[in-house]
Amino acid sequence: MSSPSSILRRPFTQRVLWALFLAFLFLAVPKYSSDYWLNAILIPLLIMSLAGIGLNLLMGYAGQASLGVGAFMAVGAYATYNFLLRFPTLPLPLSLLLGSLVAGVIGLLVGIPSLRIKGFYLLATTLAAQFFIEWIFSQYGWFSNYSTSSSISAPRLEIFSHDLSAPTGRYLLTLSVVTITTFLILRLVRSQTGRSWMAIRDMDTAASVIGISVYAGKLRAFFVSSAVCGLAGALWAFAYLGTVDALSFNLDRSFQVMFIVIIGGLGTIFGNFLGAAFIVLLPFLLQYLAGKWFGGTISAGDLTNLQRAFFGGLIIWFLIKEPKGLSAIVGNVSRFLSRLTASLSLSHKTHP
Amino acid sequence: MNDFDWAFLAETLLGGLLAGVMYSLVAIGFVLIYKASGVFNFAQGSLVLSAALTFVTLRDHGISFLNATLLSLAIMITLAILIERIVLRPLVGKPQITLFMATLGLSFVIEGLSQFFMGAAVHELDLGIIDVPRAFGPIQLSQFDLIAAGIAGTLVIVLSFFFSKTRTGISLRAVAEDPQAALSIGIRLQRLWRIAWAVAGVVSLVAGLLWGSRQGVQFSLTFVVLKALPVLIIGGFTSIEGAIVGGLIVGASDSLAEIYLAPLLGGSVSTWFVYVLAVVFLLFRPSGLFGEKAIERV
Numbered sequence: 216m217s218s219p220s221s222i223l224r225r226p227f228t229q230r231v232l233w234a235l236f237l238a239f240l241f242l243a244v245p246k247y248s249s250d251y252w253l254n255a256i257l258i259p260l261l262i263m264s265l266a267g268i269g270l271n272l273l274m275g276y277a278g279q280a281s282l283g284v285g286a287f288m289a290v291g292a293y294a295t296y297n298f299l300l301r302f303p304t305l306p307l308p309l310s311l312l313l314g315s316l317v318a319g320v321i322g323l324l325v326g327i328p329s330l331r332i333k334g335f336y337l338l339a340t341t342l343a344a345q346f347f348i349e350w351i352f353s354q355y356g357w358f359s360n361y362s363t364s365s366s367i368s369a370p371r372l373e374i375f376s377h378d379l380s381a382p383t384g385r386y387l388l389t390l391s392v393v394t395i396t397t398f399l400i401l402r403l404v405r406s407q408t409g410r411s412w413m414a415i416r417d418m419d420t421a422a423s424v425i426g427i428s429v430y431a432g433k434l435r436a437f438f439v440s441s442a443v444c445g446l447a448g449a450l451w452a453f454a455y456l457g458t459v460d461a462l463s464f465n466l467d468r469s470f471q472v473m474f475i476v477i478i479g480g481l482g483t484i485f486g487n488f489l490g491a492a493f494i495v496l497l498p499f500l501l502q503y504l505a506g507k508w509f510g511g512t513i514s515a516g517d518l519t520n521l522q523r524a525f526f527g528g529l530i531i532w533f534l535i536k537e538p539k540g541l542s543a544i545v546g547n548v549s550r551f552l553s554r555l556t557a558s559l560s561l562s563h564k565t566h567p
Numbered sequence: 568m569n570d571f572d573w574a575f576l577a578e579t580l581l582g583g584l585l586a587g588v589m590y591s592l593v594a595i596g597f598v599l600i601y602k603a604s605g606v607f608n609f610a611q612g613s614l615v616l617s618a619a620l621t622f623v624t625l626r627d628h629g630i631s632f633l634n635a636t637l638l639s640l641a642i643m644i645t646l647a648i649l650i651e652r653i654v655l656r657p658l659v660g661k662p663q664i665t666l667f668m669a670t671l672g673l674s675f676v677i678e679g680l681s682q683f684f685m686g687a688a689v690h691e692l693d694l695g696i697i698d699v700p701r702a703f704g705p706i707q708l709s710q711f712d713l714i715a716a717g718i719a720g721t722l723v724i725v726l727s728f729f730f731s732k733t734r735t736g737i738s739l740r741a742v743a744e745d746p747q748a749a750l751s752i753g754i755r756l757q758r759l760w761r762i763a764w765a766v767a768g769v770v771s772l773v774a775g776l777l778w779g780s781r782q783g784v785q786f787s788l789t790f791v792v793l794k795a796l797p798v799l800i801i802g803g804f805t806s807i808e809g810a811i812v813g814g815l816i817v818g819a820s821d822s823l824a825e826i827y828l829a830p831l832l833g834g835s836v837s838t839w840f841v842y843v844l845a846v847v848f849l850l851f852r853p854s855g856l857f858g859e860k861a862i863e864r865v
Contacts, residue, residue, distance in 0.1 A: 274664075332850075335607050336849055339845065339846075340846050346838045346839035347843060350836070477665075516682075526672075526675055526679075527674065528675075531669050531673060534668055534669050535669075
């Protein structure tokens with residue numbers, strides 16, 4: 216597999232390029248980017264990529280489709296909120312970690328039926344989790360500290376008394392969490408755990424025949440996937456919205472993350488960033504196009520409906536034209552370019 | 568428990584069963600498509616919405632009831648054929664999850680376009696059925712629910728006959744069993760897909776009219792699909808009988824839970840209760856009550 220998930224094994228020059236890119240993201244972007252870009256595009260893009268990675272572990276690597284992502288994100292957000300609220304001495308990174316562990320444990324519980332239940336039946340099981348968890352958070356006030364409105368504002372956002380509530384701070388927090396998690400996950404999918412997931416995905420009966428514990432593998436996948444989604448949910452609430460709101464983790468969110476995974480490419484890590492970029496940027500593009508073509512002659516409701524239809528059509532087109540997702544397109548293009556440069560340098564040598 | 572109101576319990580139960588017949592109807596549309604093409608059709612709900620919207624819009628333009636029905640039928644069948652041609656045919660042989668995502672995209676297209684062309688406002692829909700409570704001994708049932716359940720029930724019976732007795736129905740079952748083998752004995756797969764989607768379109772029209780006249784034709788009609796899913800899980804994705812029994816179970820337990828369980832938990836439970844129930848069923852019957860057990864070979 217020549218997917219970008221093999222970054223860690225790449226030659227020195229490529230590592231240097233990646234390091235430079237990260238340095239650009241950490242140093243240059245917060246300095247030169249406007250608050251609007253950070254708030255409206257980069258922060259949601261990074262967080263949704265993280266959620267995509269979470270689901271992709273489960274769906275693309277372990278082969279267990281899930282529509283419960285929204286619920287696991289909600290668990291992460293509410294758990295982190297409650298850790299911050301009830302243990303004020305706990306530093307933010309630790310609360311995030313604990314919140315994501317809680318989400319992982321809930322995911323583990325939801326994953327328990329996965330040994331007996333498969334395919335679309337399992338998909339429906341995760342829907343049960345989605346609806347049930349959403350209901351619990353909006354029904355019982357304890358989770359939101361008996362706030363009168365359905366959404367509660369997030370508490371302080373600081374690390375070692377560095378205030379992170381400005382857009383730059385929230386961006387850097389998100390970027391750090393996403394970078395660290397991505398690197399850990401890249402290691403994980405190349406480890407024995409990751410390989411056993413792929414064996415289970417390709418055929419679980421065969422995997423069990425060669426001595427892989429299918430049950431443990433599936434449960435591990437549910438745990439890690441939900442923990443990552445929970446982390447994304449906590450960031451979504453704290454670093455993006457600034458409020459914890461059960462409504463922002465509804466079924467639509469689960470669908471959105473699933474779209475990211477499919478558009479980016481199942482069984483890839485890098486693809487999730489492409490998919491998230493697509494999902495986050497598309498509304499801006501549609502808005503721009505609509506303004507250009509219709510220029511205010513169309514009502515907002517009609518515009519939403521047209522956008523919805525266009526988005527759906529685009530999804531179908533994508534599935535038909537490139538079912539392996541954006542990461543496959545990027546892979547093809549980069550292979551084409553490297554072949555091109557190779558043949559150019561070759562012709563250069565033969566005809567001096 | 569002396570003052571337990573048994574008549575009220577029976578009323579709740581029967582009301583739930585009547586609603587359940589309508590769930591069965593939507594679920595059968597699902598089952599047909601799943602059996603014919605292995606597609607988990609998430610667009611079923613948006614088909615219900617667009618069918619009802621089409622009918623209401625035609626009626627608003629002064630077209631008679633009969634003509635509006637026929638025209639909507641024609642439109643739904645055309646839509647079915649278009650879906651088969653544009654969306655499904657290029658995706659033959661792709662993984663099931665890809666097909667599922669395609670129907671998800673399809674539901675966005677149908678919902679967006681039908682609301683764009685026909686408006687997103689709530690439309691009144693009058694089928695001419697007067698809704699008065701009717702007393703059967705101590706039990707009161709809504710006349711509308713009875714008639715609606717009657718219509719849905721008739722359609723359910725007709726469809727299960729169509730499925731088990733006609734040539735087309737039997738070939739559908741052959742395709743479900745093994746598409747390759749079915750093709751090799753000369754069954755025309757694409758024709759069958761068109762038929763399955765057309766029938767699903769017809770079912771959507773009936774469901775859309777019945778539901779729409781009760782709660783108004785609006786976007787929330789698409790949520791019918793979320794009620795039909797547990798029906799499928801309980802009954803099994805591949806069984807018409809399962810869809811019927813599952814629909815009744817879901818309808819009854821939904822209304823019972825809403826009356827007796829919701830007050831204990833302090834809020835409406837209707838979004839999740841039937842789903843949790845369905846999971847409990849699944850733990851004992853992993854392919855639903857009537858679903859086919861997949862035999863796994865390495």
